[in-house]
Amino acid sequence: MLNDSEQREIEEELSRYPDKQAVCVDALKIVQRHRGWVSDEALKDVAALLGMSPHEVDGVATFYNLIYRRPVGRHVIHVCDSVSCWVMGCGGICEHLKARLGVGMGGTTTDGRFTLLPIVCLGVCDVAPAMMVGETTHGGLTPERVDEILEQYP
Amino acid sequence: MERPLTEHIRPGQAPPDFAGYARLGGYEAARKALLEMSPAEVIEAIKASNLRGRGGAGFATGLKWSLVPQGENAPRPRYLVCNADEMEPGTFKDRYLMEGNPHQLIEGMIIAAHAIGAETAYIFLRAEYTVSERALRKAIAEAGEQGFLGKNLLGTGRSLEIHLHSSAGRYICGEETALLNALEGKRAVPRAKPPFPPQVGLWGKPTIVQNVETLCNVPPIIARGAQWFQGLSHSKDGGTKLYGVSGRVNRPGLWELPMGTTMREIIEEHARGMRDGYRFRGVIPGGASTDFLVEEHLDLKLDFDSVAQAGSRLGTGTMVVLDDRTCPVGMVHNLELFFARESCGWCTPCRDGLPWVEKILRAIEDGNGVEDDIGILRQHARLLGPGKTFCAFAPGAVEPLQSALKYFAGDFDRHIKEKRCPWK
Numbered sequence: 001m002l003n004d005s006e007q008r009e010i011e012e013e014l015s016r017y018p019d020k021q022a023v024c025v026d027a028l029k030i031v032q033r034h035r036g037w038v039s040d041e042a043l044k045d046v047a048a049l050l051g052m053s054p055h056e057v058d059g060v061a062t063f064y065n066l067i068y069r070r071p072v073g074r075h076v077i078h079v080c081d082s083v084s085c086w087v088m089g090c091g092g093i094c095e096h097l098k099a100r101l102g103v104g105m106g107g108t109t110t111d112g113r114f115t116l117l118p119i120v121c122l123g124v125c126d127v128a129p130a131m132m133v134g135e136t137t138h139g140g141l142t143p144e145r146v147d148e149i150l151e152q153y154p
Numbered sequence: 155m156e157r158p159l160t161e162h163i164r165p166g167q168a169p170p171d172f173a174g175y176a177r178l179g180g181y182e183a184a185r186k187a188l189l190e191m192s193p194a195e196v197i198e199a200i201k202a203s204n205l206r207g208r209g210g211a212g213f214a215t216g217l218k219w220s221l222v223p224q225g226e227n228a229p230r231p232r233y234l235v236c237n238a239d240e241m242e243p244g245t246f247k248d249r250y251l252m253e254g255n256p257h258q259l260i261e262g263m264i265i266a267a268h269a270i271g272a273e274t275a276y277i278f279l280r281a282e283y284t285v286s287e288r289a290l291r292k293a294i295a296e297a298g299e300q301g302f303l304g305k306n307l308l309g310t311g312r313s314l315e316i317h318l319h320s321s322a323g324r325y326i327c328g329e330e331t332a333l334l335n336a337l338e339g340k341r342a343v344p345r346a347k348p349p350f351p352p353q354v355g356l357w358g359k360p361t362i363v364q365n366v367e368t369l370c371n372v373p374p375i376i377a378r379g380a381q382w383f384q385g386l387s388h389s390k391d392g393g394t395k396l397y398g399v400s401g402r403v404n405r406p407g408l409w410e411l412p413m414g415t416t417m418r419e420i421i422e423e424h425a426r427g428m429r430d431g432y433r434f435r436g437v438i439p440g441g442a443s444t445d446f447l448v449e450e451h452l453d454l455k456l457d458f459d460s461v462a463q464a465g466s467r468l469g470t471g472t473m474v475v476l477d478d479r480t481c482p483v484g485m486v487h488n489l490e491l492f493f494a495r496e497s498c499g500w501c502t503p504c505r506d507g508l509p510w511v512e513k514i515l516r517a518i519e520d521g522n523g524v525e526d527d528i529g530i531l532r533q534h535a536r537l538l539g540p541g542k543t544f545c546a547f548a549p550g551a552v553e554p555l556q557s558a559l560k561y562f563a564g565d566f567d568r569h570i571k572e573k574r575c576p577w578k
Contacts, residue, residue, distance in 0.1 A: 024339030
């Protein structure tokens with residue numbers, strides 16, 4: 001069941017569009033903001049609310065990079081591996097993150113603290129290489145800088 | 155030199171609020187357009203300025219607006235959409251404008267909506283731009299409080315609501331018809347064209363989709379005139395351009411310069427040249443989906459037509475520099491890995507062709523390439539080219555590939571002959 005605040009936030013979004021289905025992505029993001037990810041059950045609830053089939057909603061959910069259909073850690077790390085960051089050495093940053101966290105891309109640390117994912121260009125190419133942790137983007141990464149940043153996310 | 159896009163941006167400081175922007179002359183253009191100009195007059199002014207779309211394709215903005223059906227029986231409502239889904243690798247210009255002066259974008263949208271008769275507008279923003287999101291939400295609320303958004307704008311009887319839609323991430327959303335599907339809450343696959351969005355767009359209604367930088371140019375054009383705007387440029391495309399440079403240069407960054415500034419000036423003067431120990435080998439001039447240019451092109455003027463004549467595209471105007479200590483095959487592999495991953499999967503050449511290209515490039519880079527691979531890559535560059543796929547994604551994806559095969563042929567051969575990457 002969607003909780004009261006999820007329900008209220010989704011209904012608020014409905015006022016912005018002439019069509020119920022248009023809220024699909026927003027609704028999935030609202031659920032994810034409250035629960036960290038979108039479970040099968042939550043997906044069915046969103047579908048029922050918007051008059052869509054669960055398969056339609058899943059088709060949308062799995063299309064977008066930032067909707068998680070599996071549980072994630074408390075903080076999701078999106079490390080940029082696009083071209084400017086690649087030229088500036090993001091390969092080494094990715095390897096450092098994997099080694100330090102002890103997970104591969106897509107993995108979650110055993111303590112549930114971090115999930116590591118690659119991401120498309122974060123639009124801070126002037127300070128490449130870069131990564132986003134939660135909602136904050138960090139540039140000018142070196143392995144040492146990465147360690148310092150991770151300390152800020154308990 | 156005048157910098158109408160960035161003159162009020164102070165990096166590191168909060169953007170001007172409504173009162174601050176108004177003190178700098180902000181919203182005078184919106185006032186003028188709403189109170190003194192008919193929609194047709196606004197469209198004429200934009201046409202006369204020769205403003206071309208800054209999202210990458212360079213379509214004439216005024217012409218696009220004039221394609222919205224006019225008259226009593228024309229379909230309504232019509233929509234304005236701001237494409238703020240900046241996901242072209244190597245591109246970081248729209249973020250700078252939205253974080254630095256969000257009111258200029260809102261003002262541009264008010265004028266554009268007036269021109270096309272839209273009462274609802276959406277900003278389609280990529281989710282990762284959380285700082286932009288906060289700045290825009292604040293600017294929208296402030297403009298509403300001052301009577302520039304909402305009902306009965308400045309007492310004219312016209313209305314405009316701007317809604318901000320934060321996306322959930324996918325490169326293809328930047329393609330305008332895919333963006334419309336995304337806004338409708340669907341999978342962001344492109345639509346068949348024609349019909350084009352100015353006639354049949356969002357929910358089947360006439361829709362104009364414009365990039366952030368394009369819309370930010372609108373208030374200064376209305377305030378200071380088309381002729382002034384033309385005079386800013388070093389080419390026949392009007393205005394200034396936000397150019398960017400990333401890679402191993404001394405000062406990566408972003409500069410607003412006359413449209414048609416040469417690549418040499420931008421890289422050598424503004425980005426202060428290559429870092430010590432690195433030499434320039436090439437550049438993708440306007441994001442991941444543009445053809446490589448090399449040293450012989452350094453004196454090229456960066457405007458839409460000049461770059462096209464040299465065999466590439468101005469694209470977003472944000473360059474990624476390839477240096478002599480970075481493997482060109484590795485760089486192209488990185489680009490094609492990105493495209494293979496982000497292909498929406500709707501049409502077969504793109505969905506199946508790009509992963510094939512990526513695997514071959516990886517094999518070459520890993521020292522497992524064979525001579526026939528070059529032929530297969532060339533074939534893909536042809537078969538994924540313009541007209542062969544459902545949208546412009548795959549043709550864009552093979553632009554850096556086809557030009558790398560041309561300019562860095564010797565590097566590909568060395569990988570295959572030596573069975574290793576010479577840079578590793």
